[in-house]
Amino acid sequence: MKLLFSDFFEVRAKIVQRYGAFNISLLSDLPLFIDPFLLFNSKKRKYRQLHEEIIKYIRFLRDKASDQSLNPGLIAAWYRFPEIKQTWLGFSFEGNQGRGLGGKFARALHRNLNKLFANFGEEKVTKGSHLEKLCLIEEGVGKDTISDFTTNLIHLHLLEYTQAFAQKYIKPELRKQVAVQKVRFNYDTETWERGTLDLPYYDGNYVLLTPADILTKDDTWINKTDLVDDFERIPDAIPNSALRAEVNNYFRKLLPKDPKRKDEREAARLTLLQFPGLIDFFIKYKEDQGDRATNISSQKVESSRQLYVEQFKSLAELLQENSPFYTIRGDTYDEALERANFLRDVIENKGGHRIFYIEGKPIEREEDLHILYRLTWFASPSTVTREANDGRGPVDFKISRGSSDKSLVEFKLAKSTSLKRNLQKQTKIYEKASDASRTVKVIVYFTKQEEARAERILKELKLLGNKDIVLIDARRDNKPAGSKA
Numbered sequence: 001m002k003l004l005f006s007d008f009f010e011v012r013a014k015i016v017q018r019y020g021a022f023n024i025s026l027l028s029d030l031p032l033f034i035d036p037f038l039l040f041n042s043k044k045r046k047y048r049q050l051h052e053e054i055i056k057y058i059r060f061l062r063d064k065a066s067d068q069s070l071n072p073g074l075i076a077a078w079y080r081f082p083e084i085k086q087t088w089l090g091f092s093f094e095g096n097q098g099r100g101l102g103g104k105f106a107r108a109l110h111r112n113l114n115k116l117f118a119n120f121g122e123e124k125v126t127k128g129s130h131l132e133k134l135c136l137i138e139e140g141v142g143k144d145t146i147s148d149f150t151t152n153l154i155h156l157h158l159l160e161y162t163q164a165f166a167q168k169y170i171k172p173e174l175r176k177q178v179a180v181q182k183v184r185f186n187y188d189t190e191t192w193e194r195g196t197l198d199l200p201y202y203d204g205n206y207v208l209l210t211p212a213d214i215l216t217k218d219d220t221w222i223n224k225t226d227l228v229d230d231f232e233r234i235p236d237a238i239p240n241s242a243l244r245a246e247v248n249n250y251f252r253k254l255l256p257k258d259p260k261r262k263d264e265r266e267a268a269r270l271t272l273l274q275f276p277g278l279i280d281f282f283i284k285y286k287e288d289q290g291d292r293a294t295n296i297s298s299q300k301v302e303s304s305r306q307l308y309v310e311q312f313k314s315l316a317e318l319l320q321e322n323s324p325f326y327t328i329r330g331d332t333y334d335e336a337l338e339r340a341n342f343l344r345d346v347i348e349n350k351g352g353h354r355i356f357y358i359e360g361k362p363i364e365r366e367e368d369l370h371i372l373y374r375l376t377w378f379a380s381p382s383t384v385t386r387e388a389n390d391g392r393g394p395v396d397f398k399i400s401r402g403s404s405d406k407s408l409v410e411f412k413l414a415k416s417t418s419l420k421r422n423l424q425k426q427t428k429i430y431e432k433a434s435d436a437s438r439t440v441k442v443i444v445y446f447t448k449q450e451e452a453r454a455e456r457i458l459k460e461l462k463l464l465g466n467k468d469i470v471l472i473d474a475r476r477d478n479k480p481a482g483s484k485a
Contacts, residue, residue: 002026003025003026003027003312003313004023004024004025004026004309004313005021005023005024005025005026005088005200005207005209006023008026008174008200008202008207009166009169009170009171009174009200009202009207010170010171010174011169011170013309015169016165016209017305019165019169019209020211020212020213021161021165021209021210021211021212022089022209022210022211022212022215022301022304022305022309023305023309024087024088024089024207024209024210025088025308025312026088026202026203026207027374028088028371028374029088029089029090030088030089030304030308030371031090031217031304031367031371032089032090032215032216032217032301032304033089033090033143033144033147033215033216033217034089034147034150034151034154034210034214034215034216035147035150035214035215035216035220035221035293035297036051036054036130036131036132036146036147036150036220037130037132037220037221037222037286037290037293038213038214038215038216038221038293038294038297039051039054039150039154039214040128040130040290041287041290041291041293041294042213042214042294046157047214050153050154050157051128053153053154054131054150054153054154055120055128055129055131057153057185058113058120058129058131059120060185060187061078061079061109061110061113062113062118062120064078065110065113075106075110076106077191077192079105079106079109079110080105080106081148081149081152081182083148083151084148084151084152084155084158084208085205086205086206086207086208087151087158087208087210088207088208089210089215090144090147090148105141105145105149108134108141109134112134123280124280125280125281125283125284126280126283126284126287127284127287128287130222130283131146131149131150132146132220132221132222132223132283133222133279133283134146135220135222135223135224136222136223136224136227136279136282142224143219143220143223146220147220152182155180155182155183156183156184156195158208158209158210159180159183159195159197159199159208160197161209161210161211162197162199162200162207162208162209163197163198163199165209166198166199166200167198170200174200174201174202175198175199175200175201176198176199176201176206177196177197177198178196178197178198178199178201178206179194179195179196180194180195180196180197180206181194182194183195212301212305213294213298213301215297215301216296216297216300216301217297217300217301217303217304218300221286221290221293221297222282222283222286226282226286227268227272227279227282228265228268228269228272229265230282230285231251231264231268231271231272231282232251232264232268233285234247234278234281234282234285235247235248235251235278235281237281237282237284237285237288238278238281243275246275247271247275247278250271250274250275251267251268251271254266254267254270254271255267303363307355307363307368308371311354311355311356312355312371312372314352314354314355331401331405331407332382332399332400332401332405332406332407333399333407333438333440335382335399335407336397336399336407336409336440337440337467337468337470339373339377340373340409340440340442340470341470343372343373343442343472344470344471344472344473347472347473347474348472348473348474348479351479353473353474353475353476353479354476355372356368356446356474357476360476362446362474362476364413364415364446366396366411366412366413366416369411369413369442369444370396370397370411373396373397373409373411373442374397381401382399382400382401383399383400383401384397384398384399385397385398385400395408395409395410395439396408396409396410396411397409397410407438407439407440408438408439408440409439409440409441409442410422410439410440410441410442411442411443411444412441412442412443412444413443413444413445413450414443414444414445414446414450414451414453414454415445415446415450415453419443419453419454419457420457420460420461423441423457423458423461423463423469424461438468439468440468440469440470441468441469441470442469442470442472443469443470443471443472444472444474445471445472445473445474445475446474446475446476447475448475448477448478451471451473451475454471455471
């Protein structure tokens with residue numbers, strides 16, 4: 001079964017790894033993304049130059065932003081970018097179809113250019129300029145947005161990086177000369193230019209490789225969560241003793257007696273609103289720990305490589321050994337249920353549980369379960385999509401064949417605090433909102449205690465033994481030592 005870049009383009013996986021690229025899947029996006037801080041903090045001159053190019057472009061936008069009535073066409077041309085789906089990163093449930101940078105991001109960036117980025121290149125507190133500042137201020141601007149913008153601004157580098165690999169290792173019949181939009185910005189004409197490159201080509205589109213050492217997982221190094229969670233360390237970075245004392249005093253006055261963590265987070269948020277200049281000191285604090293950023297990201301990417309490249313590949317091969325698996329028929333409910341049960345069989349009885357463990361520790365993330373389940377829909381006649389959030393909450397998958405045959409699939413970890421509530425209420429809400437008649441609920445547990453918890457909840461709700469509910473035992477301590485993986 002073809003799953004990875006190396007499979008589709010007939011190159012050994014070790015060659016991709018030695019080149020420094022991440023061996024992406026061409027069946028589903030993977031939850032990795034580019035962190036611009038890794039460019040800024042890199043020892044590689046080329047990466048630092050790429051970061052400087054990003055800052056140069058933002059300075060260009062800042063200089064133009066003094067005209068708040070800028071032509072909407074120019075806003076669209078300069079601020080709005082499609083997601084570069086050809087990287088197969090970012091984790092979209094539908095193949096690699098992402099949203100890109102739309103009007104909300106464009107308006108947020110344009111609005112803040114003369115505020116947040118007024119001193120770009122002339123910073124007095126931080127060592128450099130950072131696009132991530134925007135996500136610290138604006139709601140709804142997060143890691144995906146920052147990564148998409150960064151990816152677009154280093155698009156040419158990714159194209160040339162991939163072209164060099166392709167021309168050396170990939171057969172000519174698996175490549176194509178492709179005209180690509182928005183590869184470089186011409187500051188004289190103030191327009192984006194196109195380019196033509198020789199690239200790997202699959203299923204009507206080119207494919208891009210991304211260097212593994214600029215990728216991370218979970219969040220960018222400079223992020224809003226750390227800004228709040230590490231707030232108490234920020235005043236220590238302020239050289240002005242009077243300001244430092246004023247900030248500490250304001251923060252403590254906001255705290256109730258015996259504060260809980262949520263009280264501390266709220267006090268931090270309010271203090272930042274009162275003293276917005278603290279953000280620069282937070283960024284300096286993160287800059288000073290730059291080596292940690294590189295090490296942590298490297299560990300996360302290596303764990304991801306083991307999980308998504310090696311272990312998920314093993315599972316796909318196990319699934320393929322069950323020859324009827326990829327030829328299931330019936331309506332969408334039958335198909336969804338049988339695929340969940342096949343996945344359970346492989347995990348419980350054929351060593352598939354091992355994919356969840358790295359160095360003996362379980363990787364317990366629902367997003368990984370989603371990617372696994374998506375693999376089971378290879379060569380299906382059904383359309384498999386992630387349900388949009390309609391205001392009542394997102395569901396994991398909608399399986400459909402036309403308007404009259406729809407089913408839902410919901411995944412939960414047995415340890416989830418929302419498991420009981422989800423089983424009790426949410427799936428009925430999802431069904432009504434989505435006009436889908438039936439829901440398959442998959443619950444995965446990794447310990448005996450989690451198993452007992454799941455069964456207790458199902459008993460309370462009188463759902464134990466319900467055929468719509470698939471319990472998957474991913475425990476390690478109750479499997480034969482010699483099980484085949």
